[in-house]
Amino acid sequence: MPNIQNILAIASGKGGVGKSTVSVNLALSLKEQGLKVGLLDADIYGPSIPLMLGTVGQKPSTPDNKTFNPIVALGIELMSIGYIVLKDEATIWRGPMMSKAIEQLLFQTNWSDLDYLIIDLPPGTGDAQLTLSQKAGLTAAVLVSTPQQVSLIDVKKSLEAFRKLSIPLIGLVENMSYFICDECGSKHHVLGSNNIEKFSIDNDISLLGQIPMHPRLSEGSDNGQPVIINSEDRLLTKVYQEIASKIDYEVRKIEKPKKSLEDIAVKTEN
Ligand SMILES: Nc1ncnc2c1ncn2[C@@H]1O[C@H](COP(=O)(O)OP(=O)(O)O)[C@@H](O)[C@H]1O
Ligand SMILES: [Mg+2]
Numbered sequence: 001m002p003n004i005q006n007i008l009a010i011a012s013g014k015g016g017v018g019k020s021t022v023s024v025n026l027a028l029s030l031k032e033q034g035l036k037v038g039l040l041d042a043d044i045y046g047p048s049i050p051l052m053l054g055t056v057g058q059k060p061s062t063p064d065n066k067t068f069n070p071i072v073a074l075g076i077e078l079m080s081i082g083y084i085v086l087k088d089e090a091t092i093w094r095g096p097m098m099s100k101a102i103e104q105l106l107f108q109t110n111w112s113d114l115d116y117l118i119i120d121l122p123p124g125t126g127d128a129q130l131t132l133s134q135k136a137g138l139t140a141a142v143l144v145s146t147p148q149q150v151s152l153i154d155v156k157k158s159l160e161a162f163r164k165l166s167i168p169l170i171g172l173v174e175n176m177s178y179f180i181c182d183e184c185g186s187k188h189h190v191l192g193s194n195n196i197e198k199f200s201i202d203n204d205i206s207l208l209g210q211i212p213m214h215p216r217l218s219e220g221s222d223n224g225q226p227v228i229i230n231s232e233d234r235l236l237t238k239v240y241q242e243i244a245s246k247i248d249y250e251v252r253k254i255e256k257p258k259k260s261l262e263d264i265a266v267k268t269e270n
């Protein structure tokens with residue numbers, strides 16, 4: 001995909017750790033920094049991007065009955081199985097069909113010239129990751145975890161899978177890291193503390209940032225108003241902007257294989 005500069009996968013071992021919430025707010029933070037951003041919801045079994053961006057029920061137009069134009073919301077381009085098939089239809093698809101579907105969403109979407117395509121990967125380390133990594137040519141991946149050991153155990157499997165595929169890992173985002181108490185104003189580490197610092201040292205992966213538990217984050221997901229938009233809560237915006245800046249800085253340092261003119265010519269012909 002010569003028109004996309006960087007393809008960045010957001011992965012976790014487990015579901016429910018906030019991968020989609022992080023993907024959405026990160027995509028919007030990169031956009032705020034003046035970059036052109038697309039977001040692909042590769043979670044075929046549990047697509048949540050349509051809801052999180054207030055675009056449920058929208059249908060992508062197709063100029064040629066073969067490709068889809070992305071849905072556009074809040075200045076980013078979006079594609080999700082949720083825009084295409086009826087609710088719950090995809091839940092019966094097995095591995096190969098799921099991989100095929102992700103591939104189609106990726107390649108049959110008419111993305112504009114993008115600086116970043118963020119991919120919200122399904123949880124796990126199975127077919128979907130392999131397919132994408134091999135076919136899309138991921139630039140890099142970011143891992144998301146909660147502070148709990150159960151989440152970190154699964155993140156470790158993802159980490160090893162990406163390393164085996166030689167995909168650069170930018171770092172780890174800790175979500176639901178702490179809660180700022182209304183009563184005493186201090187940070188409470190509800191899900192545990194220090195686990196992630198130890199994990200990042202032991203596994204030689206950098207900790208990109210720690211996102212607090214905050215009711216605005218879950219409300220924002222449910223009502224299609226992501227927290228970093230219209231938020232009076234500067235803390236959340238700041239945490240996300242810092243993570244986005246670090247990612248962009250690291251991604252720019254990655255040496256990309258130069259595409260030969262021949263490759264590009266062949267791709268355009270197809
Ligand atoms: N930092 C946070 N604070 C509060 N709620 C959060 C936070 N991150 C995620 N959530 C909520 O937790 C739930 C799971 O998040 P989601 O992004 O859907 O996880 P995943 O994509 O990993 O399954 C959602 O209801 C979401 O709104
Ligand atoms: Mg999700």
Ligand SMILES: [Zn+2]
Pocket residue numbers: 181182183184185186188
């Ligand atoms: Zn307290």
